[in-house]
Amino acid sequence: MKALALALALVAVLAFAGSARADGKPPVVIWPTLEPAGDGPTSGPLRRPQPAPDKNLFERAQELDATLRDAVQDLGFTLYVADAGPAPGRTRDEDLVTRAARSAAGDEIEGGTWVVSPRVESAGGGAYIVRIVVVAPRARELRVRVETVAGDSVSARGLVMLRDLLSPEAAARAAAEQEREQGARGSAQGIMRPLRSRGRAILAVNSGLFGAYTAYSLQRASGSSDPRVLYPLLALGTGIGVGAALLVADEWDVTTGDAGVLSAGALWGTSAAALIAAGSNVQPFENRYGWSVGGGLVGVTLGAVAVTQAPMDDGDATLAHSGGVVGLLAGGAIEYLYRGTTANVTPYRGMGIGTAIGTVAAGALATQVTVSPSRVLLVDVGLGGGALIGAAAASPLITEGFPNASAGHTRGWLSATIGGSLVGGAAAWWLTRDLRATKEGWLRGTPSAGIIGASQAKGGETPVYGVAWGGEL
Numbered sequence: 001m002k003a004l005a006l007a008l009a010l011v012a013v014l015a016f017a018g019s020a021r022a023d024g025k026p027p028v029v030i031w032p033t034l035e036p037a038g039d040g041p042t043s044g045p046l047r048r049p050q051p052a053p054d055k056n057l058f059e060r061a062q063e064l065d066a067t068l069r070d071a072v073q074d075l076g077f078t079l080y081v082a083d084a085g086p087a088p089g090r091t092r093d094e095d096l097v098t099r100a101a102r103s104a105a106g107d108e109i110e111g112g113t114w115v116v117s118p119r120v121e122s123a124g125g126g127a128y129i130v131r132i133v134v135v136a137p138r139a140r141e142l143r144v145r146v147e148t149v150a151g152d153s154v155s156a157r158g159l160v161m162l163r164d165l166l167s168p169e170a171a172a173r174a175a176a177e178q179e180r181e182q183g184a185r186g187s188a189q190g191i192m193r194p195l196r197s198r199g200r201a202i203l204a205v206n207s208g209l210f211g212a213y214t215a216y217s218l219q220r221a222s223g224s225s226d227p228r229v230l231y232p233l234l235a236l237g238t239g240i241g242v243g244a245a246l247l248v249a250d251e252w253d254v255t256t257g258d259a260g261v262l263s264a265g266a267l268w269g270t271s272a273a274a275l276i277a278a279g280s281n282v283q284p285f286e287n288r289y290g291w292s293v294g295g296g297l298v299g300v301t302l303g304a305v306a307v308t309q310a311p312m313d314d315g316d317a318t319l320a321h322s323g324g325v326v327g328l329l330a331g332g333a334i335e336y337l338y339r340g341t342t343a344n345v346t347p348y349r350g351m352g353i354g355t356a357i358g359t360v361a362a363g364a365l366a367t368q369v370t371v372s373p374s375r376v377l378l379v380d381v382g383l384g385g386g387a388l389i390g391a392a393a394a395s396p397l398i399t400e401g402f403p404n405a406s407a408g409h410t411r412g413w414l415s416a417t418i419g420g421s422l423v424g425g426a427a428a429w430w431l432t433r434d435l436r437a438t439k440e441g442w443l444r445g446t447p448s449a450g451i452i453g454a455s456q457a458k459g460g461e462t463p464v465y466g467v468a469w470g471g472e473l
């Protein structure tokens with residue numbers, strides 16, 4: 001009965017991972033209005049309009065933002081408000097397509113998101129160029145409408161342009177083209193429909209292993225060593241784990257990133273609880289298995305919460321696992337630092353607490369940032385390399401008498417190791433940053449000459465001529 005109860009709990013937790021991905025239409029993400037709207041070679045980089053130097057352009061952009069957000073809901077779509085827009089330098093066409101391929105957590109089954117990127121630019125004489133760029137969910141093409149309109153018609157024309165791009169006919173054409181593209185790709189690979197729940201295999205393997213470990217822990221906790229009880233329990237636990245994973249993957253679209261984050265929660269949650277139990281000398285020994293299973297269930301629960309908060313990709317899964325590894329090593333080093341000796345001591349408690357903190361912190365960070373797996377691994381290399389350099393530089397402190405060196409020398413050596421790791425990790429993070437946003441040089445912005453604004457007069461707006469510099473400070 002205990003095995004069945006734990007198995008049902010695991011099914012409920014895994015189901016919670018997809019509970020926010022309920023049935024419904026793909027939502028719409030509207031990025032803040034950018035400028036310029038032109039596509040000429042001197043238009044400059046895309047950026048958000050600022051009150052200075054062109055207050056009128058800034059006000060038109062604000063009006064367009066508000067109008068498009070209201071229009072999306074009036075057209076029957078769901079506005080996904082959690083997306084605050086792209087980071088500086090992430091406004092290229094490729095970034096739009098990438099965002100459209102990602103799911104807005106909890107809003108649909110099939111995944112993908114409508115992405116709308118409005119642009120506006122002063123055309124002189126009180127007129128403005130309005131460009132609306134839309135990418136359908138998981139599409140590889142950009143749909144664009146461009147018009148030059150009067151200043152008081154920017155928001156109204158923007159609404160009409162968005163309606164045309166998001167109309168049922170446009171949505172149907174996008175879906176048909178996507179289906180043809182996926183069908184052609186699938187035919188070449190022997191698959192007749194788009195792949196769904198690509199994380200099915202990862203989820204099934206990890207869920208099966210966790211189910212088997214849960215069954216083994218129950219057998220050990222009962223004090224029985226009879227193989228006639230153990231092997232049927234292992235088969236039952238594995239079967240329930242794999243079956244639960246397949247049911248979840250069939251009901252909800254589980255990506256490889258989602259499955260990776262859930263597996264990180266189960267693996268490192270189990271490890272953290274087992275290490276803490278060992279460091280606390282929990283007795284009888286069999287009770288430590290119950291601790292580890294409980295830690296795994298807590299880890300899976302936190303992973304399920306994470307995947308419902310934001311779309312997860314492979315980089316996020318790598319980050320979650322990296323947090324567990326780094327926390328394990330850092331926790332052990334900190335416990336050694338506290339004890340002042342490395343002799344005849346295994347820092348189980350420190351490793352367990354570090355693993356728990358590292359995994360939870362990395363999982364929370366994964367819901368807020370987008371990072372590639374390669375960058376996570378390179379930062380890990382920087383952490384490890386920096387630790388080795390710091391340990392080597394401080395090795396004279398423990399050359400004599402290791403591992404029974406004095407507490408002061410041991411703490412100095414460990415401090416140098418931890419400090420070197422932090423410096424190496426920070427250097428790797430800085431060296432692997434995205435340089436696209438900094439390629440313009442130290443002087444940001446572009447010069448402009450001609451009509452740089454307008455003043456209100458009785459007969460209407462009067463253009464103001466001059467020279468200006470626009471851009472980020």
